[in-house]
Amino acid sequence: MRYAALHNNHYDTIACYLAAGIKTTMSTVSTLMLSEALEAPEICEAQLRSNADLVREAGQRLRKLAPPFAATLARGSSDQAAAFAKHLLEVYAGVPTLSHSPSIGSLYRRTSASFRDVPLIAISQSGRSPDLIAAAEDAKRMGALVVVIVNDEESPLAALGDITIPVRAGRESSVAATKSFVATLVALTHLVAEWSEDDGLRQALPTIAPALRAAGAQDWSNALPHLRDANDLLVLGRGPTLPIAGEAALKLKETAGLYAEAFSVAEVAHGPMTLVKNGDPVLVFGPADVSSEGLKERLEDFAARGATVIAAGAAGDIGAASIVLPMESSRHPIVQAIGAIQSFYALANALSLARGRNPDSPPHLAKVTKTL
The missing domain is CATH 3.40.50.10490 (Glucose-6-phosphate isomerase like protein; domain 1)
Known part of the structure; x- marks a missing residue:
């Protein structure tokens, strides 16, 4: 409680400075949101190393599957990551990608039979939203290959994955997702690099952590x-x-x-x-x-x-x-x-x-x- 009170006082002080136009450096404004965001370079560097074998095998499996299209399943910030996945897949892997509304599977139970042998990329930080879990279950029932990109490896959504790729961002205490979002983009880039075997994308992977450090500064x-x-x-x-x-x-x-x-x-x-x-x-x-x-x-x-x-x-x-x-x-x-x-x-x-x-x-x- 004492820490929370001190932390809130810090917010108030900085807010007053900024509102009054007093110069502060953004990197010195200490909040959980900012401190967690600045962890992203090290997290992504470790993720790429830890996931190397897993993602290589996932890329081989997806390439062999050669699906006519792919789909994403997400909400909130994860849905923006899904849009990033769509760009990656369509530009680098040549795979048309649609956004599958969670409600189609979770409420309407009308997931198309055309999802058989199609990758459904379910993206979530927590892996615990009931609609995403229900929609992924419904797609799996229709024969989809469920690919889960998730931060919580112990979550119900992670357990559903035919392929589960952890983003390894660790605990994120701020309500606003930062490091987990960046780590999700990196995990998707890694997956598509292996799936597409695009040399430029593969060669870019080791440059991500240095780029994030420079960007954070x-x-x-x-x-x-x-x-x-x-x-x-x-x-x-x-x-x-x-x-x-x-x-x-x-x-x-x-x-x-x-x-x-x-x-x-x-x-x-x-x-x-x-x-x-x-x-x-x-x-x-x-x-x-x-x-x-x-x-x-x-x-x-x-x-x-x-x-x-x-x-x-x-x-x-x-x-x-x-x-x-x-x-x-x-x-x-x-x-x-x-x-x-x-x-x-x-x-x-x-x-x-x-x-x-x-x-x-x-x-x-x-x-x-x-x-x-």
Whole structure:
């Protein structure tokens, strides 16, 4: 109890500093959310080493299966990881991938017979949400090969897997998932690298931990004054960074009480950008692959409307940005995308405090969400 009281006083003190505009370094704002996020490089390095044989065998099995498509099953942050898996599978393994709604299996019991011999990739940190368990059971009954990506190896979902790959993030005490999300992206990248036998993806794996360390050291605090008093926010990405934008938008809702919605850089022109007014902030995660096509022109459109464009990405793509967020651009596009969310977590943490909130314990949320 004494520790909790001291910790809450620390939140209050830092929040007051930030609200008053007193300069603080984001990396020194100590919360469980931030300290757990900064554990990600070592966790991912150990995970890749520990999972090497398991994932190699899983890749061989999936390659031999040669399914016509794959499916993902997830909610919340894990569903953003599932979107990342979709990008990996479709771009690197050439496997069309759909999102299987948990309710189809858990409530309607209408899982298609077409799932026979198809990988269903169930992603969860806790492995204890009743709807995910029921949906995975229903898919398995229909003949799906259930591939579980999970942090809790002792969970019911882990026990259901025909293939179970632990993300090995360890205990995560903050309600806001950080290290477990990053570790899940790395586990998915590892799996698809082995499944696809893509040399570039395989060679990128050893660079992930150094990239995460570098990303965690980046200072994105110049965005803080432009987001502290915002009422709503568009968060943009494309290709490998669209799921990163989705996770960022979710974390901003959870930890900062900021209404944020993620869109593809391509999709935002089909209506949503008309909502942006003079002075409104737009947060952009620029991709480092061919999906950056058109990003420069889109950001110029936002700037011409008077938007405050806050962007991370290649200099040639984000020249119209009002605020440039530092990011290394010499990495593999997938590694750079994972690094972007690592850099973002410190900003989300500082923004939560600046808005007078506790990022470790958002209101009305629990660590394990038990939906039906």
